[in-house]
Amino acid sequence: MISNLFKNILRFVVLVLLQVLIVKNINLGRYFIFFPYVLFILLLPFNTPKPLTLVLAFVLGLCVDMFYDTQGMHAMACLTMAFVRSSVLELFAPREGYDEQLKPTIAYMGVGWFSSYALILILVHHFVLFYIEAFTFHEFFRTLLRVLGSTLATFSFIYLMQFLFYRQSNNRIS
Amino acid sequence: MRTLLNFLIRNNYYLLFIFLQIMCIILISKNRNLQSTRILNSSNAVAANTFKTIANTREYLALREENQMLAKENASLLNIIRSRSYELIHVASLVQNDTLYKQKYIFNSAKVINNSTNLRSNYLTLNVGSQQGITHDMAIINSEGIVGVVKDVSKNFSSALSILHKDVKVTCMLKKNGFYGPLSWEKDDDYSSATISDMPMHSRIKAGDTIVTSALSSIFPEGIMVGYVKSFERKSGDAFYTVKINLSTNFKKINHVYVIKNVFKNEQDSLELKSQTHDKDDK
Numbered sequence: 001m002i003s004n005l006f007k008n009i010l011r012f013v014v015l016v017l018l019q020v021l022i023v024k025n026i027n028l029g030r031y032f033i034f035f036p037y038v039l040f041i042l043l044l045p046f047n048t049p050k051p052l053t054l055v056l057a058f059v060l061g062l063c064v065d066m067f068y069d070t071q072g073m074h075a076m077a078c079l080t081m082a083f084v085r086s087s088v089l090e091l092f093a094p095r096e097g098y099d100e101q102l103k104p105t106i107a108y109m110g111v112g113w114f115s116s117y118a119l120i121l122i123l124v125h126h127f128v129l130f131y132i133e134a135f136t137f138h139e140f141f142r143t144l145l146r147v148l149g150s151t152l153a154t155f156s157f158i159y160l161m162q163f164l165f166y167r168q169s170n171n172r173i174s
Numbered sequence: 175m176r177t178l179l180n181f182l183i184r185n186n187y188y189l190l191f192i193f194l195q196i197m198c199i200i201l202i203s204k205n206r207n208l209q210s211t212r213i214l215n216s217s218n219a220v221a222a223n224t225f226k227t228i229a230n231t232r233e234y235l236a237l238r239e240e241n242q243m244l245a246k247e248n249a250s251l252l253n254i255i256r257s258r259s260y261e262l263i264h265v266a267s268l269v270q271n272d273t274l275y276k277q278k279y280i281f282n283s284a285k286v287i288n289n290s291t292n293l294r295s296n297y298l299t300l301n302v303g304s305q306q307g308i309t310h311d312m313a314i315i316n317s318e319g320i321v322g323v324v325k326d327v328s329k330n331f332s333s334a335l336s337i338l339h340k341d342v343k344v345t346c347m348l349k350k351n352g353f354y355g356p357l358s359w360e361k362d363d364d365y366s367s368a369t370i371s372d373m374p375m376h377s378r379i380k381a382g383d384t385i386v387t388s389a390l391s392s393i394f395p396e397g398i399m400v401g402y403v404k405s406f407e408r409k410s411g412d413a414f415y416t417v418k419i420n421l422s423t424n425f426k427k428i429n430h431v432y433v434i435k436n437v438f439k440n441e442q443d444s445l446e447l448k449s450q451t452h453d454k455d456d457k
Protein backbone atom coordinates (compact mmCIF):
# COMPACT_ATOMS: atom_id res chain seq x y z
CA MET A 1 0.00 0.00 0.00
CA ILE A 2 2.75 2.43 1.01
CA SER A 3 4.82 1.61 -2.05
CA ASN A 4 1.72 2.20 -4.16
CA LEU A 5 1.28 5.68 -2.65
CA PHE A 6 4.96 6.43 -3.20
CA LYS A 7 4.76 5.23 -6.79
CA ASN A 8 1.84 7.53 -7.51
CA ILE A 9 3.54 10.57 -5.98
CA LEU A 10 6.66 9.85 -8.01
CA ARG A 11 4.56 9.45 -11.15
CA PHE A 12 2.86 12.80 -10.45
CA VAL A 13 6.19 14.64 -10.19
CA VAL A 14 7.81 12.89 -13.13
CA LEU A 15 4.84 13.43 -15.45
CA VAL A 16 4.50 17.14 -14.58
CA LEU A 17 8.23 17.66 -15.14
CA LEU A 18 8.15 15.66 -18.39
CA GLN A 19 5.24 17.80 -19.56
CA VAL A 20 6.62 21.25 -18.76
CA LEU A 21 10.32 20.66 -19.38
CA ILE A 22 10.34 18.43 -22.44
CA VAL A 23 6.98 17.91 -24.08
CA LYS A 24 6.09 21.63 -23.93
CA ASN A 25 8.91 22.20 -26.42
CA ILE A 26 7.76 19.60 -28.94
CA ASN A 27 6.29 21.56 -31.78
CA LEU A 28 4.34 19.79 -34.51
CA GLY A 29 2.22 22.76 -35.52
CA ARG A 30 -1.07 23.91 -34.04
CA TYR A 31 -3.08 20.74 -34.59
CA PHE A 32 -0.90 18.22 -32.77
CA ILE A 33 -0.16 19.19 -29.18
CA PHE A 34 0.90 16.58 -26.62
CA PHE A 35 -0.42 16.46 -23.05
CA PRO A 36 0.88 13.10 -21.77
CA TYR A 37 0.64 14.29 -18.15
CA VAL A 38 -3.00 13.11 -18.11
CA LEU A 39 -1.54 9.58 -17.86
CA PHE A 40 -1.41 10.22 -14.10
CA ILE A 41 -5.21 10.30 -13.90
CA LEU A 42 -5.52 7.32 -16.23
CA LEU A 43 -3.20 5.19 -14.09
CA LEU A 44 -4.71 5.94 -10.67
CA PRO A 45 -5.57 2.60 -8.98
CA PHE A 46 -9.11 1.27 -9.48
CA ASN A 47 -9.94 1.52 -5.80
CA THR A 48 -8.97 5.19 -5.40
CA PRO A 49 -11.84 6.96 -3.60
CA LYS A 50 -13.80 9.05 -6.10
CA PRO A 51 -13.52 12.40 -4.25
CA LEU A 52 -9.75 11.86 -3.92
CA THR A 53 -9.53 11.39 -7.69
CA LEU A 54 -11.21 14.78 -8.18
CA VAL A 55 -8.87 16.57 -5.77
CA LEU A 56 -5.76 14.96 -7.28
CA ALA A 57 -6.86 15.89 -10.80
CA PHE A 58 -7.51 19.46 -9.68
CA VAL A 59 -4.05 19.77 -8.11
CA LEU A 60 -2.41 18.19 -11.17
CA GLY A 61 -4.19 20.69 -13.41
CA LEU A 62 -3.11 23.64 -11.25
CA CYS A 63 0.52 22.50 -11.34
CA VAL A 64 0.50 22.33 -15.13
CA ASP A 65 -1.40 25.65 -15.34
CA MET A 66 1.38 27.32 -13.40
CA PHE A 67 3.87 26.51 -16.13
CA TYR A 68 1.56 27.12 -19.08
CA ASP A 69 0.23 30.50 -17.89
CA THR A 70 -3.31 29.22 -18.33
CA GLN A 71 -4.67 29.77 -14.86
CA GLY A 72 -7.48 27.27 -14.18
CA MET A 73 -7.88 25.84 -17.70
CA HIS A 74 -5.91 22.62 -17.25
CA ALA A 75 -7.42 22.27 -13.77
CA MET A 76 -10.91 22.41 -15.26
CA ALA A 77 -10.07 19.93 -18.03
CA CYS A 78 -8.46 17.47 -15.58
CA LEU A 79 -11.36 17.80 -13.17
CA THR A 80 -13.92 17.02 -15.87
CA MET A 81 -11.78 14.11 -17.01
CA ALA A 82 -11.58 12.68 -13.47
CA PHE A 83 -15.33 13.08 -13.09
CA VAL A 84 -16.01 11.17 -16.30
CA ARG A 85 -13.42 8.53 -15.36
CA SER A 86 -15.58 6.99 -12.65
CA SER A 87 -18.50 6.53 -15.08
CA VAL A 88 -16.23 5.13 -17.78
CA LEU A 89 -14.74 2.67 -15.28
CA GLU A 90 -18.24 1.50 -14.32
CA LEU A 91 -19.17 1.19 -17.98
CA PHE A 92 -16.15 -0.95 -18.84
CA ALA A 93 -16.14 -2.98 -15.61
CA PRO A 94 -15.82 -6.74 -15.95
CA ARG A 95 -18.83 -8.73 -14.64
CA GLU A 96 -17.22 -9.59 -11.31
CA GLY A 97 -15.82 -6.07 -10.77
CA TYR A 98 -12.22 -4.96 -10.69
CA ASP A 99 -9.75 -7.22 -8.90
CA GLU A 100 -7.59 -5.67 -6.15
CA GLN A 101 -4.41 -6.56 -7.99
CA LEU A 102 -5.43 -5.14 -11.36
CA LYS A 103 -4.01 -1.88 -12.66
CA PRO A 104 -5.44 0.20 -15.52
CA THR A 105 -2.52 -0.45 -17.88
CA ILE A 106 -2.16 -2.26 -21.19
CA ALA A 107 -0.20 -5.02 -19.48
CA TYR A 108 -3.07 -5.87 -17.12
CA MET A 109 -6.19 -4.94 -19.05
CA GLY A 110 -5.20 -5.50 -22.68
CA VAL A 111 -4.85 -3.17 -25.67
CA GLY A 112 -8.56 -3.00 -26.50
CA TRP A 113 -9.74 -2.09 -23.01
CA PHE A 114 -7.00 0.45 -22.44
CA SER A 115 -7.41 2.11 -25.85
CA SER A 116 -11.13 2.76 -25.48
CA TYR A 117 -10.72 3.85 -21.84
CA ALA A 118 -7.83 6.22 -22.59
CA LEU A 119 -9.22 7.61 -25.86
CA ILE A 120 -12.55 8.60 -24.28
CA LEU A 121 -10.91 10.31 -21.31
CA ILE A 122 -8.22 12.10 -23.35
CA LEU A 123 -10.91 13.30 -25.74
CA VAL A 124 -12.93 14.73 -22.83
CA HIS A 125 -9.84 16.44 -21.41
CA HIS A 126 -8.75 17.98 -24.72
CA PHE A 127 -12.30 18.99 -25.63
CA VAL A 128 -12.73 21.02 -22.44
CA LEU A 129 -9.18 22.40 -22.61
CA PHE A 130 -9.22 23.66 -26.20
CA TYR A 131 -12.72 25.12 -26.11
CA ILE A 132 -12.03 26.94 -22.84
CA GLU A 133 -8.78 28.20 -24.35
CA ALA A 134 -10.46 29.46 -27.52
CA PHE A 135 -13.48 30.70 -25.50
CA THR A 136 -15.60 31.15 -28.60
CA PHE A 137 -17.63 29.03 -31.01
CA HIS A 138 -16.55 31.19 -33.95
CA GLU A 139 -13.63 28.87 -34.54
CA PHE A 140 -15.69 25.75 -33.86
CA PHE A 141 -14.34 23.43 -36.55
CA ARG A 142 -10.76 24.64 -36.32
CA THR A 143 -10.83 24.00 -32.57
CA LEU A 144 -12.48 20.61 -33.14
CA LEU A 145 -9.64 19.67 -35.48
CA ARG A 146 -7.14 20.68 -32.82
CA VAL A 147 -9.01 18.54 -30.27
CA LEU A 148 -9.00 15.47 -32.52
CA GLY A 149 -5.42 15.90 -33.70
CA SER A 150 -4.11 16.44 -30.20
CA THR A 151 -6.12 13.52 -28.83
CA LEU A 152 -4.43 11.25 -31.35
CA ALA A 153 -1.04 12.78 -30.54
CA THR A 154 -1.43 12.40 -26.77
CA PHE A 155 -2.82 8.88 -27.11
CA SER A 156 0.06 7.68 -29.27
CA PHE A 157 2.52 9.22 -26.82
CA ILE A 158 0.87 7.51 -23.85
CA TYR A 159 0.56 4.22 -25.75
CA LEU A 160 4.28 4.20 -26.52
CA MET A 161 5.14 5.20 -22.95
CA GLN A 162 3.26 2.15 -21.68
CA PHE A 163 5.51 -0.13 -23.70
CA LEU A 164 8.61 1.67 -22.48
CA PHE A 165 7.86 1.68 -18.77
CA TYR A 166 5.58 -1.25 -17.98
CA ARG A 167 6.73 -4.77 -18.58
CA GLN A 168 4.27 -7.36 -19.80
CA SER A 169 2.94 -9.13 -16.72
CA ASN A 170 1.96 -12.76 -16.52
CA ASN A 171 -1.43 -12.45 -14.84
CA ARG A 172 -2.89 -10.69 -17.82
CA ILE A 173 -6.64 -10.84 -18.26
CA SER A 174 -8.37 -10.06 -21.55
CA MET B 175 -31.30 20.51 9.13
CA ARG B 176 -30.73 16.78 9.37
CA THR B 177 -32.14 16.16 5.92
CA LEU B 178 -29.86 18.87 4.56
CA LEU B 179 -26.81 17.28 6.22
CA ASN B 180 -27.85 13.87 4.93
CA PHE B 181 -28.20 15.30 1.47
CA LEU B 182 -24.73 16.86 1.66
CA ILE B 183 -23.12 13.63 2.85
CA ARG B 184 -24.90 11.47 0.31
CA ASN B 185 -23.93 13.70 -2.61
CA ASN B 186 -20.50 14.74 -1.42
CA TYR B 187 -18.88 13.52 -4.64
CA TYR B 188 -21.06 15.65 -6.90
CA LEU B 189 -20.89 18.65 -4.56
CA LEU B 190 -17.09 18.42 -4.44
CA PHE B 191 -17.03 18.29 -8.24
CA ILE B 192 -19.25 21.36 -8.52
CA PHE B 193 -17.25 23.21 -5.87
CA LEU B 194 -13.90 22.56 -7.61
CA GLN B 195 -15.41 23.39 -10.99
CA ILE B 196 -16.55 26.77 -9.62
CA MET B 197 -13.02 27.38 -8.32
CA CYS B 198 -11.71 26.76 -11.84
CA ILE B 199 -14.23 29.16 -13.34
CA ILE B 200 -13.23 31.85 -10.84
CA LEU B 201 -9.55 31.32 -11.67
CA ILE B 202 -10.17 31.45 -15.41
CA SER B 203 -12.35 34.54 -15.25
CA LYS B 204 -9.75 36.31 -13.10
CA ASN B 205 -7.16 35.47 -15.72
CA ARG B 206 -9.20 37.08 -18.48
CA ASN B 207 -9.12 40.38 -16.64
CA LEU B 208 -5.95 41.89 -18.05
CA GLN B 209 -5.11 44.07 -15.05
CA SER B 210 -5.41 41.39 -12.37
CA THR B 211 -2.44 40.21 -10.38
CA ARG B 212 -1.99 36.51 -10.73
CA ILE B 213 -0.41 34.06 -8.33
CA LEU B 214 -0.51 30.96 -10.47
CA ASN B 215 1.33 32.23 -13.52
CA SER B 216 4.82 31.54 -14.69
CA SER B 217 6.26 34.63 -13.00
CA ASN B 218 5.98 32.91 -9.62
CA ALA B 219 9.16 31.65 -8.01
CA VAL B 220 8.93 27.90 -8.69
CA ALA B 221 7.96 28.06 -12.34
CA ALA B 222 10.18 31.03 -13.20
CA ASN B 223 13.31 29.55 -11.65
CA THR B 224 12.73 26.23 -13.41
CA PHE B 225 12.37 28.01 -16.71
CA LYS B 226 15.43 30.11 -15.98
CA THR B 227 17.62 27.04 -15.59
CA ILE B 228 16.43 25.62 -18.90
CA ALA B 229 16.81 28.98 -20.63
CA ASN B 230 20.41 29.23 -19.43
CA THR B 231 21.21 25.84 -20.94
CA ARG B 232 19.47 26.63 -24.17
CA GLU B 233 21.16 30.03 -24.41
CA TYR B 234 24.53 28.34 -24.29
CA LEU B 235 23.56 26.06 -27.15
CA ALA B 236 22.35 28.98 -29.27
CA LEU B 237 25.38 31.22 -28.73
CA ARG B 238 26.52 31.13 -32.35
CA GLU B 239 23.23 32.41 -33.79
CA GLU B 240 22.88 34.93 -30.99
CA ASN B 241 26.35 36.31 -31.79
CA GLN B 242 25.48 36.63 -35.45
CA MET B 243 22.33 38.57 -34.62
CA LEU B 244 24.17 40.90 -32.26
CA ALA B 245 26.90 41.49 -34.83
CA LYS B 246 24.25 42.37 -37.39
CA GLU B 247 22.60 44.78 -34.98
CA ASN B 248 25.96 46.34 -34.14
CA ALA B 249 26.59 46.86 -37.82
CA SER B 250 23.29 48.61 -38.34
CA LEU B 251 23.85 50.82 -35.29
CA LEU B 252 27.34 51.66 -36.53
CA ASN B 253 25.84 52.63 -39.87
CA ILE B 254 23.54 55.09 -38.15
CA ILE B 255 26.36 56.63 -36.14
CA ARG B 256 28.73 56.93 -39.10
CA SER B 257 26.12 58.46 -41.36
CA ARG B 258 25.39 61.33 -38.97
CA SER B 259 28.38 61.40 -36.69
CA TYR B 260 28.60 65.16 -36.65
CA GLU B 261 25.12 65.86 -35.22
CA LEU B 262 25.14 62.92 -32.90
CA ILE B 263 27.93 64.33 -30.76
CA HIS B 264 25.78 67.31 -30.00
CA VAL B 265 22.56 65.38 -29.58
CA ALA B 266 24.03 62.73 -27.32
CA SER B 267 25.35 65.31 -24.90
CA LEU B 268 22.15 67.32 -24.96
CA VAL B 269 19.62 64.54 -24.52
CA GLN B 270 19.94 63.93 -20.82
CA ASN B 271 19.57 67.33 -19.15
CA ASP B 272 18.21 69.71 -21.69
CA THR B 273 14.83 71.30 -21.26
CA LEU B 274 14.24 71.32 -25.01
CA TYR B 275 15.04 67.66 -25.64
CA LYS B 276 13.88 64.95 -23.31
CA GLN B 277 14.44 61.25 -23.60
CA LYS B 278 11.09 59.65 -24.38
CA TYR B 279 11.94 55.95 -24.36
CA ILE B 280 14.15 53.97 -22.00
CA PHE B 281 15.48 50.63 -23.22
CA ASN B 282 16.18 47.74 -20.85
CA SER B 283 17.72 44.53 -22.06
CA ALA B 284 16.16 41.24 -20.91
CA LYS B 285 16.18 37.54 -21.63
CA VAL B 286 13.19 35.41 -22.58
CA ILE B 287 13.09 32.36 -20.33
CA ASN B 288 9.78 30.88 -21.44
CA ASN B 289 7.94 31.16 -24.74
CA SER B 290 5.26 29.35 -26.70
CA THR B 291 4.04 29.69 -30.28
CA ASN B 292 1.46 26.99 -30.89
CA LEU B 293 -1.40 27.96 -28.56
CA ARG B 294 -4.22 30.36 -29.30
CA SER B 295 -2.94 32.70 -26.55
CA ASN B 296 0.83 32.68 -26.27
CA TYR B 297 2.80 34.11 -23.37
CA LEU B 298 6.45 34.98 -22.69
CA THR B 299 8.29 35.09 -19.39
CA LEU B 300 11.21 37.52 -18.98
CA ASN B 301 14.01 37.45 -16.41
CA VAL B 302 13.42 41.07 -15.34
CA GLY B 303 10.79 42.40 -12.94
CA SER B 304 9.76 45.33 -10.80
CA GLN B 305 13.22 45.53 -9.23
CA GLN B 306 14.65 46.26 -12.67
CA GLY B 307 12.03 48.95 -13.25
CA ILE B 308 9.64 46.91 -15.37
CA THR B 309 5.94 47.83 -15.09
CA HIS B 310 2.67 46.83 -16.70
CA ASP B 311 2.17 47.73 -20.41
CA MET B 312 5.79 48.12 -21.49
CA ALA B 313 6.71 47.22 -25.06
CA ILE B 314 9.02 44.29 -25.87
CA ILE B 315 11.06 44.19 -29.10
CA ASN B 316 14.16 42.41 -30.32
CA SER B 317 16.58 43.25 -33.07
CA GLU B 318 14.23 41.72 -35.67
CA GLY B 319 10.97 43.44 -34.71
CA ILE B 320 8.13 43.60 -32.20
CA VAL B 321 7.73 40.75 -29.69
CA GLY B 322 5.02 41.56 -27.15
CA VAL B 323 3.64 43.62 -24.26
CA VAL B 324 4.36 43.17 -20.53
CA LYS B 325 1.31 42.04 -18.58
CA ASP B 326 2.23 41.07 -15.00
CA VAL B 327 5.40 41.71 -13.03
CA SER B 328 6.76 40.05 -9.92
CA LYS B 329 9.92 41.10 -8.11
CA ASN B 330 12.41 39.53 -10.52
CA PHE B 331 10.32 38.18 -13.38
CA SER B 332 7.63 39.40 -15.67
CA SER B 333 5.06 37.64 -17.78
CA ALA B 334 4.10 39.14 -21.12
CA LEU B 335 1.56 38.70 -23.88
CA SER B 336 3.26 37.66 -27.10
CA ILE B 337 2.13 39.32 -30.35
CA LEU B 338 0.84 35.79 -31.02
CA HIS B 339 -2.01 36.32 -28.53
CA LYS B 340 -5.60 36.73 -29.63
CA ASP B 341 -6.19 39.76 -27.35
CA VAL B 342 -3.16 41.83 -28.38
CA LYS B 343 -3.79 44.77 -30.72
CA VAL B 344 -0.99 47.04 -31.97
CA THR B 345 -1.53 50.00 -34.30
CA CYS B 346 0.76 49.63 -37.32
CA MET B 347 1.32 51.68 -40.44
CA LEU B 348 2.74 51.41 -43.93
CA LYS B 349 6.27 52.72 -43.75
CA LYS B 350 6.05 54.46 -47.15
CA ASN B 351 3.02 56.66 -46.58
CA GLY B 352 1.80 56.32 -42.99
CA PHE B 353 -1.65 54.79 -43.53
CA TYR B 354 -2.42 52.76 -40.42
CA GLY B 355 -4.59 49.94 -39.11
CA PRO B 356 -4.75 47.63 -36.06
CA LEU B 357 -2.58 44.50 -36.11
CA SER B 358 -4.00 41.36 -34.55
CA TRP B 359 -3.29 37.64 -34.54
CA GLU B 360 -6.28 35.89 -36.09
CA LYS B 361 -7.32 32.26 -35.96
CA ASP B 362 -5.83 31.38 -39.35
CA ASP B 363 -2.43 32.94 -38.62
CA ASP B 364 0.56 30.81 -37.71
CA TYR B 365 3.65 31.84 -35.77
CA SER B 366 5.08 33.80 -38.70
CA SER B 367 2.05 35.76 -39.84
CA ALA B 368 -0.51 38.28 -38.58
CA THR B 369 -3.43 40.34 -39.88
CA ILE B 370 -4.05 44.07 -40.21
CA SER B 371 -7.74 44.90 -40.58
CA ASP B 372 -9.16 48.24 -41.69
CA MET B 373 -6.39 49.40 -44.03
CA PRO B 374 -7.90 52.24 -46.14
CA MET B 375 -8.65 51.45 -49.82
CA HIS B 376 -6.66 54.47 -51.06
CA SER B 377 -3.46 53.49 -49.23
CA ARG B 378 -1.87 52.14 -52.49
CA ILE B 379 -0.69 49.05 -50.68
CA LYS B 380 1.47 46.49 -52.51
CA ALA B 381 2.70 43.03 -51.60
CA GLY B 382 6.16 43.36 -50.05
CA ASP B 383 5.53 46.76 -48.46
CA THR B 384 7.20 47.29 -45.08
CA ILE B 385 4.97 47.58 -42.01
CA VAL B 386 6.22 49.42 -38.90
CA THR B 387 4.60 50.46 -35.61
CA SER B 388 2.71 53.73 -35.63
CA ALA B 389 3.03 56.65 -33.23
CA LEU B 390 -0.64 56.15 -32.35
CA SER B 391 0.28 53.26 -30.07
CA SER B 392 1.31 54.72 -26.73
CA ILE B 393 3.19 51.53 -25.89
CA PHE B 394 5.49 51.00 -28.89
CA PRO B 395 7.84 53.71 -30.19
CA GLU B 396 7.17 54.79 -33.78
CA GLY B 397 8.93 52.94 -36.56
CA ILE B 398 9.73 49.58 -34.96
CA MET B 399 9.84 46.87 -37.63
CA VAL B 400 6.75 44.62 -37.74
CA GLY B 401 6.86 42.76 -41.04
CA TYR B 402 6.12 42.73 -44.76
CA VAL B 403 2.80 42.63 -46.63
CA LYS B 404 2.12 39.11 -47.90
CA SER B 405 -1.29 39.64 -49.46
CA PHE B 406 -4.33 41.86 -49.10
CA GLU B 407 -7.99 41.51 -50.01
CA ARG B 408 -11.25 43.37 -49.69
CA LYS B 409 -14.03 41.35 -48.08
CA SER B 410 -17.37 41.93 -49.81
CA GLY B 411 -19.19 44.88 -48.25
CA ASP B 412 -16.09 46.28 -46.56
CA ALA B 413 -14.61 49.66 -47.39
CA PHE B 414 -11.23 48.49 -46.12
CA TYR B 415 -8.53 46.02 -47.04
CA THR B 416 -7.70 43.12 -44.77
CA VAL B 417 -3.92 42.70 -44.99
CA LYS B 418 -1.96 39.53 -44.26
CA ILE B 419 1.62 40.18 -43.24
CA ASN B 420 4.73 38.10 -42.61
CA LEU B 421 6.13 38.98 -39.20
CA SER B 422 9.80 39.92 -39.30
CA THR B 423 10.39 38.46 -35.82
CA ASN B 424 11.11 34.74 -35.70
CA PHE B 425 9.00 33.83 -32.67
CA LYS B 426 10.55 30.39 -32.42
CA LYS B 427 13.98 31.90 -31.80
CA ILE B 428 13.49 34.73 -29.32
CA ASN B 429 16.26 35.01 -26.77
CA HIS B 430 17.50 38.51 -25.98
CA VAL B 431 14.91 41.29 -26.08
CA TYR B 432 14.61 44.95 -25.17
CA VAL B 433 11.87 46.15 -22.83
CA ILE B 434 10.92 49.74 -23.65
CA LYS B 435 9.49 52.22 -21.20
CA ASN B 436 7.61 55.21 -22.54
CA VAL B 437 8.41 57.96 -20.03
CA PHE B 438 5.43 60.08 -21.05
CA LYS B 439 2.87 57.27 -21.17
CA ASN B 440 1.14 58.15 -17.91
CA GLU B 441 0.99 61.81 -18.83
CA GLN B 442 -0.48 61.03 -22.26
CA ASP B 443 -2.98 58.48 -20.93
CA SER B 444 -4.25 60.68 -18.10
CA LEU B 445 -4.62 63.63 -20.46
CA GLU B 446 -6.61 61.53 -22.93
CA LEU B 447 -8.76 60.14 -20.15
CA LYS B 448 -9.38 63.62 -18.83
CA SER B 449 -10.61 64.99 -22.14
CA GLN B 450 -12.75 61.91 -22.70
CA THR B 451 -14.48 62.29 -19.34
CA HIS B 452 -14.96 66.02 -20.03
CA ASP B 453 -16.66 65.07 -23.25
CA LYS B 454 -19.03 62.77 -21.43
CA ASP B 455 -19.82 65.47 -18.88
CA ASP B 456 -20.69 67.90 -21.64
CA LYS B 457 -23.21 65.50 -23.07
